[in-house]
Amino acid sequence: MATSKPGAPRASSIWTSTQAELDAAAERLHLDEGMHRVLRVPKRELTVNFPVTHEDGRVEVYTGYRVHHNVNRGPVSGGVRYVPNLDLDEVRALAMLNSWKAALVQIPFGGAAGGVRVNPRRLSELERQGLTRRYATEIAPLLGPASDIPSPDVNTGSQTMAWLMDTLSMHRGHTVAASVIGKPMAVGGTRGRRSATARGAMRCIASANESLDGARVVIQGFGRVGMTLAEELGAAGAIVVGIGDDEDAVHNPSGIDVRAAIRWMRERDAIRELPETESITMDELFAIECDVLALAGLQGQITETRAPALGARLVAEVANGGVTPAADDVLADRGVTVIPDIICTSGGTVLGYFEWVQDMQAFFWSDEEITAQLDRVMDEAMAGVRAMADSEKVDLRSAAMMVAVARVAEATSLRGLYP
Numbered sequence: 001m002a003t004s005k006p007g008a009p010r011a012s013s014i015w016t017s018t019q020a021e022l023d024a025a026a027e028r029l030h031l032d033e034g035m036h037r038v039l040r041v042p043k044r045e046l047t048v049n050f051p052v053t054h055e056d057g058r059v060e061v062y063t064g065y066r067v068h069h070n071v072n073r074g075p076v077s078g079g080v081r082y083v084p085n086l087d088l089d090e091v092r093a094l095a096m097l098n099s100w101k102a103a104l105v106q107i108p109f110g111g112a113a114g115g116v117r118v119n120p121r122r123l124s125e126l127e128r129q130g131l132t133r134r135y136a137t138e139i140a141p142l143l144g145p146a147s148d149i150p151s152p153d154v155n156t157g158s159q160t161m162a163w164l165m166d167t168l169s170m171h172r173g174h175t176v177a178a179s180v181i182g183k184p185m186a187v188g189g190t191r192g193r194r195s196a197t198a199r200g201a202m203r204c205i206a207s208a209n210e211s212l213d214g215a216r217v218v219i220q221g222f223g224r225v226g227m228t229l230a231e232e233l234g235a236a237g238a239i240v241v242g243i244g245d246d247e248d249a250v251h252n253p254s255g256i257d258v259r260a261a262i263r264w265m266r267e268r269d270a271i272r273e274l275p276e277t278e279s280i281t282m283d284e285l286f287a288i289e290c291d292v293l294a295l296a297g298l299q300g301q302i303t304e305t306r307a308p309a310l311g312a313r314l315v316a317e318v319a320n321g322g323v324t325p326a327a328d329d330v331l332a333d334r335g336v337t338v339i340p341d342i343i344c345t346s347g348g349t350v351l352g353y354f355e356w357v358q359d360m361q362a363f364f365w366s367d368e369e370i371t372a373q374l375d376r377v378m379d380e381a382m383a384g385v386r387a388m389a390d391s392e393k394v395d396l397r398s399a400a401m402m403v404a405v406a407r408v409a410e411a412t413s414l415r416g417l418y419p
Contacts, residue, residue, distance in 0.1 A: 014089065014090050014093040015089035015090070015092050015093045017093075017325075018092075018093040018096050018097060019040055019096075021401055022036075022039060022040060022096070022401070022405060023036075023040075024398070024401070025398070025401040025402050025404075025405040026039075026405060028392065028394070028398065028402055029402055029405060029406055029409075031405070031409060032409075035409050035412065035413065038412060039070065039405065039408060039409060039412070042067050042068060042069045042070075042092055042095055042096070043068045043069060043070060043071055044067070044068045044142075045065070045066075045067045045068075045088065045091075045092070046065065046066045046067070046139055046142060047063065047064070047065055047088065048063070048064045048065075048066075048135070048138035048139060049061055049062070049063050049064075050062060050064065050134050050135065050138050051134075052127065052130050052131045052134055053130065054124075054127055055124055055126060055127060062116050062117065062118050062131060062135075063086075063116070063117045064114065064115065064116040064117070064135045064138060064139065065086070065087075065088055065091045065113075065114050065115060065116075066091075066112065066113075066114035066139040066142055066148070067088070067091045067092050067094075067095040067112060067113055067114065068095065068110065068111075068112050068142070068148065069092075069095040069096045069098065069099045069110060069111040069112065069113075070099045070110045070111060070408055070412065071110045072110065072408065072411040072412045072415050073099075073102065073103060073108055073109065073110050073407070073408060073411045074102075074107075074108035074109050074110060075108075075109060075110065075144075075145070075146055075147050075148060075149060076095075076098075076099075076109060076110040076111060076112035076147070076148050076149070077098065077102070077109045077110075077111075077112055077148070077149040077150070077151060077181065077349075077352060077353075077356075078094060078095055078098040078111055078112035078113040078114070078150070078151065078153075079094065079098075079113060079114070079115070079150070079151050079152060079153025079154070079156070080114050080115050080116075080135075080150045080151070080152065080153055080156050080160065080164070081113075081114075081115035081116075081153035081154040081155060081156060082115060082116050082118050082120040082128075082131075082154070082155040082156055082160075083115065083117070083118075083119075083154055083155060084117065084118065084119040085117070086115050086116065086117040087117070091113045091114060091115065092113075093113075094111075094113035094153075095111045095112050095113040096111055097111065097342065098110075098111030098112060098113060098349075099111030099404075099408055100342060100400075100401065100404035100405065100408070101342055101343075101345075101346050101349050101404070102349060102353075103403075103404040103405075103407040103408045104342060104343055104346060104381055104384075104385070104400055104403055104404040104407075105343070105346050105349060105350050105377055105378070105381045106377070106380070106381065106407070107349070107350060107353040107377075108353075109149075109349075109353060110408075112148050112150075113153075114139065114150065115153065115154075115156075116131060116135050118131065120155045128160070129163050132160055132163045132164055132167070133163055133164075133166075133167045136163070136164045136167040136168060137167060137171070140167075140168060140171055143168055143179060144168075144176070144179055145176065145178035145179055145356070145359070145360060149178070149179065149180060149181055149352075149356055150164060150180050150181075151180065151181045151182045151352050152182040157182070158182055158183055158184045158189065158193075159184070161180045161181070161182045161183045162183055162184055162187055164179075164180050165177065165179055165180045165183055165187065165188070166187075168180070177359040178356050178359035178360045181352040181353075181355045181356055182352060182355070183355070188355075188358075188359050189355060190351060190354055190355035190358055190364065190365070190370065191364070191365070191366070191367050191370055192351055192354070192367060192370040192371065192374065193348075193351060193355075194224070194228065195228050195232070196347040196348050196350065196351035196374060197225050197228075197318070197345060197347045197348040198225050198226075198228035198229040198231075198232050198318070198347070199228075199232055199347050199371065199374055199375075199378075200344070200345070200346055200347020200348070200350060200374060200378045201225075201229055201294065201296075201316055201318040201344050201345070201347060202229060202232040202233060202236065203347075203374075203375055203378035203379055203382065204316060204339050204343060204344045204378060204382050205233070205292055205294070205314070205316050205339065205344075206236065207378075207379060207382035207383070207386070208314055208316075208337060208339055208382070208386075208396075209291065209292060209314060211237075212233060212236040212237050212238045213236070213237030213238075214237060214238070214239065215233075215237070215238045215239070215291040215292055216238075216239050216241050216289075216290040216291050216292070217230075217233050217238045217239065217240050217241065217242075217290060217291065217292045217293075217294065218240075218241060218242035218243075218244075218285060218286075218288050218290045218292070218293045218294070218311075218312065219240060219242070219243050219244070219294045219296060220243075220244040220249075220282075220285060220286070220293070220294070220295050220296065220297050220301055220322075221244070221245070221246075221294075221295060221296030221297025221298070221301075221318070221319055222243055222244070222245045222261070222265050222271055222296070222297075223296070223297070225296045225318060225319065226243075226294070226296035226297070226318070227262045227265065229294055229296060229318060230243070230258045230261070230262070231258060231259075231262075233292075233294075234258045238291075238292070239255040240255065240256045240258055240261075241253055241254075241255060241256065241288060241290060242256075242280075242285050242288045242290070243256060243261055243271050243274070243277075244271065244282055244285045244297070245265070245270060245271045245272075245297070246297060246298060247270070247272075247282075248270060248271055248272035248279065248282075249271065249279070249280050249281065249282050249284065249285035250271055250272070250274045250277035250278065250279055250280065251277060251278050251280045251284070251285065251288060252276060252277045252278065256274070256276075256277060257276070260274070260275070260276075261274055282301075283306065283309070286301075286302065286306050286309065286310055286311065286312075287309045287310065287311045288311045288312075289311040290311055290312050290313075291312070291313060291314060292312060292313075292314045292315075292316060293310070293311075293312035293314070293315045293316070294316045294318050295315065295316065295317050295318055295319060295322030295323070296318040296319050297319060297322075298319070299319070299320060299321035299322065300321060300322070300324050301322050301323075302315065302322060302323040302324065302327045302331070303324050303326070303327050304324065304326035304327050304329075304330055306327065307323075307326075307327040307330035307331050307334075308330060308334075310331065310334075310336060312336065313335075313336060313337065314336070314337045314338075314339070315331065315336060315337070315338045315339070316338075316339045316344050317338065317339060317340055317341035317344050317345070318341075318344055318345065319341065319345065320341045320345060321341060322341065323338055328395075328397065332395055337395075337396065338395065338396060338397060339396055340396055340397035340400050342397075342400050342401070342404070343381055343382065343385060343396075343400050346378070346381070347374060347378060350374055350377050350378065351370070351374065354370060354373065354374070384403050385399045385400045385403055386399070388400075388402050388403050
């Protein structure tokens, strides 16, 4: 993977790295040079600058973006994030990654991404609503159920999507529920959202592990996804022996009571001093001998320094970027399997597609139907990645990129170049 020069902007590094991942997959696939050039850049990019009136009467001008990477497999979809350092390169990278993720799980979406450069913690609820509605209005020419379906991302959630959907509906003069995904259930959202990412990750882990019954698991990152994953793995018979949050970690080789750990975390917002466990450092957490290490926290947890002492035989990136590129190489040399984030985090992407389908049909599924369909999609996606890895003798990360890029390239080739 390409790396940026010291001092290079963070987002530019993300875009360079994302393009480098495509380049590597294209080389392995012997992709046509013209097709490679097409896939290497977004189809369209929109930058908007818009004013928002604050409650104290101030008028501030904010910059927002919406990028479409590839539209050849269907309407595009991707997150809307509110972060202070957002720029166009970061949005380009996210849009490209969303193209690969949708292709990997075989849902008929292309990749998009967007957001606003803002610190949302400095906004009141009313100001957040005003910013959301004005941003939605500025990018509205790109949006719609058949063209671009936004979803939640960093510092946005179901309420943000409800405001966005309502704004688009006001423009149309009628409710357009399928214009966004990730909404509250009361306005067209879907069941299963709380558990989708964790459930998808669990199916990936189950596919790569001989059996979860009795498997010893360590979970780093104990927020909503990490907690739900612990519940899902426990229900499948796994034993959680270590848990870490962003700062602290605990260990019990006989097994941790997951329900008690979740209650403790919710009450104290920290895992330290969890009863019937031993407090350990984060380095000690990663060194625990276990079958599965699930990375559900911050990026870059497994570094080149930590990788040699890792005690797991299988690592699942349940959050983005849990393993650094340098650590990937060390783990590969040690024979440690890494399930990459591009597939391990895609349960939420699949559920977003399910929400869009239900909104388009105005017919909603039961929890059991959603779980069954999510399991089917994730199992088939992992089977495809493992087949590519076996046939091409590459790791799962490389295989996942190859499968995704090949599918987007095939759709682009079949549709041809216009005119």
